[in-house]
Amino acid sequence: MTALTLNDDVIAEVRGQVGLITLNRAKALNALSLGMLRSLTATLLAWKDDAMVKAVAIRGSTKAGVFGGFCAGGDIRFFHQAALAGNPALEDFFTEEYALNHLIHHYPKPYIAFMDGIVMGGGMGISQGASHRLVTEHTKMAMPETNIGLFPDVGGGYFLSRCPGRSGEWLALTGDVIDGSTAVALGLADQLVESARLPEAWDALAALDWTGPAPLDNWIAMVSGAARTDSAGARSLIDHYFAMDSVLAIVLALEADSSEWAQHTAATLRKRSPLMLHVVLEQVRRARGMTLADDLRMERDMVRHCFFTQHLGRSGATSETVEGIRALAVDKDHAPRWNPLRIEDVTTEMVAPFFDSPWLTHAHPLRDLV
Incomplete structure (x- = not known):
């Protein structure tokens, strides 16, 4: 030994x-x-x-x-x-x-x-x-990152986007917990x-x-x-709702469905960071066509923007991520002050810069990954 x-x-x-x-x-x-x-x-x-x-x-x-x-x-x-x-x-x-x-x-x-x-x-x-x-x-x-104003990183875009149907979008946006049998099925x-x-x-x-x-x-x-x-018994519902074009379309459609699963899922999404929900949906859908290395480079860009969201004039304590961690793990009041507060108030201009790299290609910290 x-x-x-x-x-x-x-x-x-x-x-x-x-x-x-x-x-x-x-x-x-x-x-x-x-x-x-x-x-x-x-x-x-x-x-x-x-x-x-x-x-x-x-x-x-x-x-x-x-x-x-x-x-x-x-x-x-x-x-x-x-x-x-x-x-x-x-x-x-x-x-x-x-x-x-x-x-x-x-x-x-x-x-x-x-x-x-x-x-x-x-x-x-x-x-x-x-x-x-x-x-x-x-x-x-x-992958519960939207609960702390983050996104499913560590290659999450890559491996979640390759789950069957739209289960990757569901897991990424809601952060729902699955059991071992469901993990095998997905x-x-x-x-x-x-x-x-x-x-x-x-x-x-x-x-x-x-x-x-x-x-x-x-x-x-x-x-x-x-x-x-497989205990993800709502697979057909997941594929239907989480294939929709936008976070707002997904949530509104869920809220219009009176079933217990749809109402619970909509309520979960309403608790998450509205801004990061939009970022995450874009992440998963971009990653579906990426190699792992390219996805990790994209996620490295994204995580920089999560802590230093300069295009929104926010960093440190005012970033979604730091605020989300404060509410969940530091003060534990479970009352994050998301900005914007509502899914309806997130704009394309807020989301798009998360996917702009702060580094030139030759200077990217993960440039050597292939």
Whole structure:
């Protein structure tokens, strides 16, 4: 067993011929810090060129032990503090996080994500690129960024836009939570595994014989179960409403539908940042025709505008994102003061500049991604 100690919140070791990573920041639901991103990147780069490491697996931990929770996302409290303080580490965080997301999607060895418990935001960024995405009956998956005045980043435009029908728009705009079976049905996971079998599955990886044919296929067959019926039962409604041309058209049509699902969905959208709903719909629809690298570059542009929305004369405490984080995670009053207040008041002129890059092509922080 070989251990790499780069950060107390990331435990990395090699057992057998598999590199094993445990996210160890349980008190914060394994929310990703800049230090954790750097540890993950350094570890994956080291194992990428190590002939003794045949595959990589990643899991989360909880206060009760390993498994039970994967990763709740990026450290939004850090985002809030850094934005108010003008801390340049905020810029580094997103550049390095998106580069890590790209590395995982293009990793040359099997990368197995044990997506048990909460898998949200940045947790999706370090799992959606996996070659093997395992979920359980306890998985709670979401991209809830519109709830904090942000957008589904970490490649969210890329992987959500590739969900069947218009389920990507639905997940991106509402931030609704889905279970493991639904994640499999929507192409956001590959295998459903009983949570009780995760320790056995984890340990079995270290014992795999990599000289035989298809060792991971045999391992998957051993640990996986059948996914239950897709619980996104409103798929036809999702495809109908979330294919509409604009956020306003979607919301008005939902509000005109008296069904419980439509009324609940419309009410959810009315609580989100009106400005960012418009930005997110544009993001997902642009990303549908983009490569991952181009999507990540676009999202890097967008996140700069989220914290420094110069075209609206807003930055720091007055940005949608900082205000959204304040309301949800800092003051916890759950009463964000969105600007504009209503979906009806968002204009094209407010939305379009989010997609203008603040960098020249040769100077873009993610220019080397292909």
